Amino acid sequence: xxxxVDSAVAAARAAEAGHEVTGVHLALSxxxxxxxxxxxxxxxxxxxxxxxxxxxxIGIPFYVWDLAERFREDVVDDFVAExxxxxxxxxxxxxxxxxxxxxxxxxxxxLGFDAVCTGHYATVVLGDDGTRExxxxxxxxxxxSYVLGVLDEKQLAHAxxxxxxxxxxxxxxxxxxxxRGLAVAKKPDSHDICFIADGDTQGFLASRLGKAExxxxxxxxxxxxxxxxxxxxxxxxxxxxxxxxxxxxGKPRYVLDISPVNNTVxxxxxxxxxxxxxxxxxxxxxxxxxxxxGRYTAQLRAHGxxxxxxxxxxxxxxxxxxxxxxxxxxxxxxxxLYDGTRVVGSATIATTTxxxxxxxxx
Amino acid sequence: MAxxxxxxxxxxxxxxxxxxTAHLAVTGNASSLHAxxxxxxxxxxxxxxxxxxxxxxxxxxxxxxxxxxxxxxxAVKGLxxxxxxxxxxxxxxxxxxxxxxxxxxxxxxLATHEGADVEYLPVDRYGRVHPEALREAIARDPGxxxxxxxxxxxxxxxxxxxxxxxxxxxxxxxxxxxxxxxQAVGQVPVDFAASGLAAMTxxxxxxxxxxxxxxxxxxREYTPVPVLHGGGQERHVRSGTLDVPAVxxxxxxxxxxxxxxxxxxxxxxxxxxxxxxxxxAVVPDAILGGDPxxxxxxxxxxxxxxxxxxxxxxxxDAAGIACSTGSACTAGxxxxxxxxxxxxxxxxxxxxxxxxxxxHTSTEEDVKAxxxxxxxxxxxxRTAGLS
Numbered sequence: 247x248x249x250x251v252d253s254a255v256a257a258a259r260a261a262e263a264g265h266e267v268t269g270v271h272l273a274l275s276x277x278x279x280x281x282x283x284x285x286x287x288x289x290x291x292x293x294x295x296x297x298x299x300x301x302x303x304i305g306i307p308f309y310v311w312d313l314a315e316r317f318r319e320d321v322v323d324d325f326v327a328e329x330x331x332x333x334x335x336x337x338x339x340x341x342x343x344x345x346x347x348x349x350x351x352x353x354x355x356x357l358g359f360d361a362v363c364t365g366h367y368a369t370v371v372l373g374d375d376g377t378r379e380x381x382x383x384x385x386x387x388x389x390x391s392y393v394l395g396v397l398d399e400k401q402l403a404h405a406x407x408x409x410x411x412x413x414x415x416x417x418x419x420x421x422x423x424x425x426r427g428l429a430v431a432k433k434p435d436s437h438d439i440c441f442i443a444d445g446d447t448q449g450f451l452a453s454r455l456g457k458a459e460x461x462x463x464x465x466x467x468x469x470x471x472x473x474x475x476x477x478x479x480x481x482x483x484x485x486x487x488x489x490x491x492x493x494x495x496g497k498p499r500y501v502l503d504i505s506p507v508n509n510t511v512x513x514x515x516x517x518x519x520x521x522x523x524x525x526x527x528x529x530x531x532x533x534x535x536x537x538x539x540g541r542y543t544a545q546l547r548a549h550g551x552x553x554x555x556x557x558x559x560x561x562x563x564x565x566x567x568x569x570x571x572x573x574x575x576x577x578x579x580x581x582x583l584y585d586g587t588r589v590v591g592s593a594t595i596a597t598t599t600x601x602x603x604x605x606x607x608x
Numbered sequence: 609m610a611x612x613x614x615x616x617x618x619x620x621x622x623x624x625x626x627x628x629t630a631h632l633a634v635t636g637n638a639s640s641l642h643a644x645x646x647x648x649x650x651x652x653x654x655x656x657x658x659x660x661x662x663x664x665x666x667x668x669x670x671x672x673x674x675x676x677x678x679x680x681x682x683a684v685k686g687l688x689x690x691x692x693x694x695x696x697x698x699x700x701x702x703x704x705x706x707x708x709x710x711x712x713x714x715x716x717x718l719a720t721h722e723g724a725d726v727e728y729l730p731v732d733r734y735g736r737v738h739p740e741a742l743r744e745a746i747a748r749d750p751g752x753x754x755x756x757x758x759x760x761x762x763x764x765x766x767x768x769x770x771x772x773x774x775x776x777x778x779x780x781x782x783x784x785x786x787x788x789x790x791q792a793v794g795q796v797p798v799d800f801a802a803s804g805l806a807a808m809t810x811x812x813x814x815x816x817x818x819x820x821x822x823x824x825x826x827x828r829e830y831t832p833v834p835v836l837h838g839g840g841q842e843r844h845v846r847s848g849t850l851d852v853p854a855v856x857x858x859x860x861x862x863x864x865x866x867x868x869x870x871x872x873x874x875x876x877x878x879x880x881x882x883x884x885x886x887x888x889a890v891v892p893d894a895i896l897g898g899d900p901x902x903x904x905x906x907x908x909x910x911x912x913x914x915x916x917x918x919x920x921x922x923x924x925d926a927a928g929i930a931c932s933t934g935s936a937c938t939a940g941x942x943x944x945x946x947x948x949x950x951x952x953x954x955x956x957x958x959x960x961x962x963x964x965x966x967x968h969t970s971t972e973e974d975v976k977a978x979x980x981x982x983x984x985x986x987x988x989x990r991t992a993g994l995s
Contacts, residue, residue: 268922309922356992357919 247271247301247308249293251423251430252365252409254300258426259408260363261304267363269301269308272350274317275441300428313349320344322441326454329477332504333578336393336548337439339592343396343530351404361404366390369410369587370402373533378402380532380589383410392545395582395592396530448478448486460509462489465502465518476509482519482574489513502600520571520601526564526581526593535559535591542583542590544568546575557583564593571601610929610974614814614906614967615763615791621816621861621968628818628857638850639841648852655859662862663810663825664799671824671842672850676790676811678835679824680710682846683786683807684757686832688718691754691784693833700725702745702756702783704769705950706735710809711757711788712946724754728950734899735762735951739773743780750781760789760808761796764934764947764963765898766907768796775804784830790814790822794865795873795904800825807832810862812854816968817861821854868968876966877905879975883964884908886979891986897948897961906966909934911953912986915960919989924962927981929974934963960989 247253247269261267271294294310301308321340328335351362367383368391380402383389397405409419416435423431438445455477462471471489473479483501493499493515500519503512529535539558544566546553554569566581575598583590611619620628636648653667660667673679684701691698703715705728718724729737729745737758746753756778761768771787778785784806792798794815800808807830811822824846826832831845838847865872887894887910897909912920917933924931934945944958964978 266926268926307922307925309918311918353919353992357923357988 247297248365248436249296249300249430249433250365250436251420251428251433252367254297254304254365254428254430255419255423255426256363256365256408257301257306258304258423258428260406261306263408265363265406267304267306268359269297269304269306270350270354271297271308271310272317272345273310273312274314274321274345296430296433300430303427303429311350311353313345316349317341317345317441320349325439325441326451328578329451330455330506331578332476332506334480334576335578336580337441338393338548339396339580342394347397347401347405351401355404361406363406363408365409366394366407367409367412368394368407370405370407377533378405380405381410382584382587382589383407384413385415388416390548391584391589392548392550392580392582395532395545395580395589397532398530399533402532451475451477458509460511462487462511462513464493464499465512465514470499470513473511476504476506476511479504479511481576487513516573518600519573519575521568521573521575521598522571522601523565523567523599524575524581524595525597526566527596529559529562529564529591529593531591532589533591540585542585545582545584546572546579546595552584555583563596610977611969612929612931612964612966612974612978614970615963615965616932617813617819618816618967619969620813620818620857621864623864624817624857624861627860628853631853631856634852636852638852639839648850651852652850652855655855658859659823659862662859662866663793663808664801664803665825666801666828668828668843669800669825671826671846672855673822673824673846674820674848675822676708676788676809676814677710677822678846679809679811679822680708680786680788681714682824682832682835683809683826684711684714684755685718685722685835686845687755687784687786687807687830688722688724689833690831692722695751697752698754699723700727700749700752701754702727702729702742704729704731704735704737704758706731706762706764706767706947707757707759708763708788708790711759715757725752729756729758731950733951734902735765735767735947736899736902737769737774739770739777742774743777746778746781746783750783753781753783755784755786755806757786757788760787760792760798761904762898762947763791764945764961765909765951766791766904767898768792768902768904771803771805778806779804784827791904791907793862794869795906797869798866806830812858812861815861815865817858818854821851821858823858872968873905876968876970879970879972880906880908880964880966882972883966883975883978886975887982890979890983894986895957906970908964908966910962910964911948911957912960912962912989913957914993915986915989916992917959917961919992920960920962920985923985923988924978924981927977927985929977929981932963932965934961 298308321337325335325337367388369381371379373379382391420431442450457474461469464470479501481501497515499513502514502518543552544555553572555566557566577595579595580592582592636644638648638652656667656670659670701724715726719726730741758774760771775785786807787805788809789798790811793810806827808825813819836847841847895911944955948958
């Protein structure tokens with residue numbers, strides 16, 4: 247229970263359904279800041295108090311579990327290392343994989359609990375062969391199966407998402423919370439990375455990795471500007487490049503490539519971002535791994551749309567070809583494959599193949 | 609439900625509830641001069657006399673406060689300020705490292721904000737401060753000591769301190785000694801006059817009285833600088849309108865706790881011994897905390913190797929048993945107990961503690977419930993480990 251409205255309603259629904267529910271708030275920061283302004287997910291005393299208050303109203307026991315050390319090792323350090331390597335990680339996925347449905351689940355199972363229940367919008371259904379399948383939430387607009395795409399079958403067997411089958415809107419969830427007497431009903435949603443209190447990812451990375459000035463170059467290798475650390479960029483980024491003079495063609499330039507080895511950021515026109523294929527590593531399957539190439543829909547970002555792909559497992563690595571070129575694909579992000587609404591599996595994007603663009607005449 | 613957390617708070621005695629409710633509907637500010645005021649004052653002063661008699665003090669030595677925490681703060685900060693103001697060399701504060709946070713954090717605050725030199729006194733493996741250790745610490749430079757503070761009995765592990773010996777050691781140098789006696793009243797003989805203490809903290813809701821009231825027993829020769837300034841009530845040491853119904857009920861609870869102390873110690877002590885035997889029979893490697901003999905009769909403190917105290921608490925709670933890990937929380941996050949760390953316990957081991965504290969409503973059934981639940985709980989908590 248993060249202290250937000252979704253997990254509070256999820257807990258209330260689970261308790262109402264007759265489960266013996268115990269609320270757990272994860273303490274993920276070794277030094278929780280006491281009264282952060284606004285709602286920024288977890289880690290604060292205020293959020294922990296909100297969660298406790300909700301648990302008291304629902305009438306369930308409530309505990310705070312300190313997983314700060316595991317979180318730092320598995321999520322925060324990984325986040326920094328990925329950026330340092332020029333990739334763009336999704337820490338929420340990592341947290342679900344390593345913390346909520348690993349460290350937390352393991353402890354819960356040992357203590358005699360059966361499942362971890364969260365306020366994610368996704369659905370677990372029992373497949374024809376008796377295995378658990380992860381599906382998109384009934385309401386595609388709120389679906390969060392993307393950040394759960396890293397869960398394997400064992401993890402899914404102990405997962406419960408009471409909000410997944412809801413066709414209600416977020417306003418209706420808030421109304422339900424209100425009806426249940428939960429004070430978090432009006433609490434704003436959290437969108438930021440929970441361990442970056444002020445939402446300033448660049449500042450956070452700079453404080454961890456220091457400044458490392460380097461060149462910004464165009465596709466031809468010509469220097470067009472400087473930066474204070476290649477890790478501060480994401481493929482597809484347009485803002486914050488601070489290139490003084492416009493490109494020859496007058497069009498905006500985007501980050502095409504980040505090379506941590508020579509601390510260089512390459513920029514170019516938007517067309518150069520078009521990706522036709524990619525490879526992805528560390529695949530995780532929600533069930534048995536697919537054999538041979540197959541046609542799927544893929545999602546590449548937490549709030550991204552669906553795109554048609556052909557995917558195949560080659561030497562433990564996923565090779566994906568897009569039916570239509572897609573833009574803004576950054577190494578480090580997760581690709582989640584779907585068969586209809588069912589999550590097939592996920593992998594971490596390692597390399598991308600760009601559609602060849604004609605160099606702009608000099 | 610087996611309630612075994614009486615050291616956190618114990619049910620109000622019916623007699624105290626009666627006294628409290630009888631006064632709730634009566635109007636009167638004990639500081640007012642008119643008839644309703646006089647009536648309220650009479651209730652307060654009779655309550656004060658009862659409290660004084662129960663605790664071996666003079667009525668004028670009873671300074672009513674909002675509870676134990678306030679009394680501790682008043683004693684520690686107030687005496688420090690007063691003694692330092694009288695002689696600026698007096699900046700040393702001697703404290704046991706096993707104090708309740710109401711003392712410990714007040715002492716820390718003096719160090720960070722008021723230039724106090726805090727020295728923690730050595731304790732033995734049971735958390736006891738020996739008079740010789742206090743004597744030695746003061747003797748190093750007697751003129752620089754503002755005050756010493758050592759609790760009468762420890763709230764976590766139940767060890768009872770040699771208060772008289774400590775007070776004698778302090779008296780040799782004219783140093784005021786304060787003791788937090790919140791856990792001691794009603795369990796071991798507590799007599800303020802006989803103790804030789806300069807100041808002593810007591811709390812109402814730990815002995816069957818209402819929440820929100822306590823007292824600092826304060827020798828007449830001491831005038832601490834107030835923490836709360838205002839109307840000048842309570843010897844000008846603690847301002848604030850008195851809670852008349854609470855004073856009346858607190859007095860009744862203190863009187864009964866003292867009258868029934870021997871019987872309580874005998875009967876609850878026997879239940880406690882049964883609980884210790886039962887737990888050790890099921891979990892042979894459970895370590896009993898605190899002094900095996902010089903301890904509170906209602907306290908049973910255990911360390912379960914390989915367990916997280918929080919896990920045990922969760923499992924016992926689910927089994928209908930209310931107890932405590934004994935240690936304080938920071939944002940709800942379990943920390944190894946500072947008391948156990950002070951006694952030299954390994955930090956990992958110090959995380960696996962449980963405190964069962966019995967009280968006037970405890971029964972054989974409560975003990976039986978623990979005997980049945982503790983084995984499976986420890987087994988599961990060990991599987992969950994020290995994550």
